[in-house]
Amino acid sequence: MTIVKAPTTPGEITIGDADGEGFSKTYDGKTFSDSPVVQGPEKDVTLASGGYEYLDADGNVVTSPKNAGNYTIKLTESGIKAVTDANSDYDLGDLSKIVNKATISRAKATLTVTSNDDVTYDGKAHSLEVVSKGAVNGETITYTTDHNSNTNVGQYDVIVIADDTAVNENYDITVVKGSMTIVKATTPEGEISIGNAQGENINKTYDGKTFDENPVVQGPEIDVTLETGDYEYLGVNGNVVKDPVNAGDYQVRLTESGIDKVKVANSNYDLGDLTALVNKVSINKAKASLTVTSNDDITYDGKAHSLSVIVDGAVNGEAITYTTGNNNHTNVGQYDVTVAADQNAVNSNYDITVVDDR
Numbered sequence: 001m002t003i004v005k006a007p008t009t010p011g012e013i014t015i016g017d018a019d020g021e022g023f024s025k026t027y028d029g030k031t032f033s034d035s036p037v038v039q040g041p042e043k044d045v046t047l048a049s050g051g052y053e054y055l056d057a058d059g060n061v062v063t064s065p066k067n068a069g070n071y072t073i074k075l076t077e078s079g080i081k082a083v084t085d086a087n088s089d090y091d092l093g094d095l096s097k098i099v100n101k102a103t104i105s106r107a108k109a110t111l112t113v114t115s116n117d118d119v120t121y122d123g124k125a126h127s128l129e130v131v132s133k134g135a136v137n138g139e140t141i142t143y144t145t146d147h148n149s150n151t152n153v154g155q156y157d158v159i160v161i162a163d164d165t166a167v168n169e170n171y172d173i174t175v176v177k178g179s180m181t182i183v184k185a186t187t188p189e190g191e192i193s194i195g196n197a198q199g200e201n202i203n204k205t206y207d208g209k210t211f212d213e214n215p216v217v218q219g220p221e222i223d224v225t226l227e228t229g230d231y232e233y234l235g236v237n238g239n240v241v242k243d244p245v246n247a248g249d250y251q252v253r254l255t256e257s258g259i260d261k262v263k264v265a266n267s268n269y270d271l272g273d274l275t276a277l278v279n280k281v282s283i284n285k286a287k288a289s290l291t292v293t294s295n296d297d298i299t300y301d302g303k304a305h306s307l308s309v310i311v312d313g314a315v316n317g318e319a320i321t322y323t324t325g326n327n328n329h330t331n332v333g334q335y336d337v338t339v340a341a342d343q344n345a346v347n348s349n350y351d352i353t354v355v356d357d358r
Helices: 077-086 256-265
Strands: 014-016 023-026 037-039 052-055 069-075 099-105 107-113 116-120 130-133 143-146 154-162 171-176 178-183 193-195 202-205 216-218 231-234 248-254 278-284 286-292 309-312 322-325 338-341 350-355
Touching (some): 107 154, 193 248, 248 256, 338 350
Parallel strands (some): 116 178, 202 278, 286 350
Antiparallel strands (some): 052 069, 069 099, 107 130, 154 178, 193 216, 231 248, 248 278, 322 338
């Protein structure tokens, strides 16, 4: 009697897990923990190390696959022998063609930019942190941030991008962008002023001309030299004085265009109410003198005589006017001649010293 091997039907022999399914796991930095099982028509065979091998997508053998991806599991010669010996009553066909899928799915991970919308301007560069979650087996998910070094006031969207590395390939990485808002710094008291280049009052001595230097606003960030139209002068009564010339005290303040320029140049600071920013500007009276020229050696001749007055200190071609007293004499005698500066607009620009003939 000869008993021949029974044939097997298609699909009756499988390789995979204990249920005959393909292997699958989530990436954890380690290879598959279960040994493959061949479901045989007679006996199932749990394969020992060396009885099977894994192939990558290119058909290359991969020893102990760990990285995320799709692999194929198949029998080696020793595995074929073990299955054949356990199922010797069956014609198992070409066992080298018995394969199944083995999959390592990517692990879930996140990269989250931690938002901060209350950074006060301090002139330094600020950046946001990135929180990484989901890495396994002591690995580090590397990344690059963009728009993440900011100094000036403003709102910035900071994004994070996972690097293209072998480690990161094993993760399904969700990225969450963040927001950085840098708010204006408060201007310390006295840190903003209007005046000359040194931040002091503007003053000059009367010369018949207006100020020849433009006011400068000393800002907490940038100083601004104002141009015509950016500022105006006020008289003691609060009225605007265009190009003040006469001696006196004035105030200088910003116009709307000046305020705009100062704000643009110092945009990282809360400058407060710039309409209230003023300073004193002065045109001091010029020094002048009126001197009666004495003459104590006039011989009587029957005619009226008077003394001359020397004017010193007048500027810009102006004439300081005056009136003399007791200055018209004919008869023999000694006379004291006086001089007094007239009260007028021109003379009000001078600090006039009078020297009488006494």
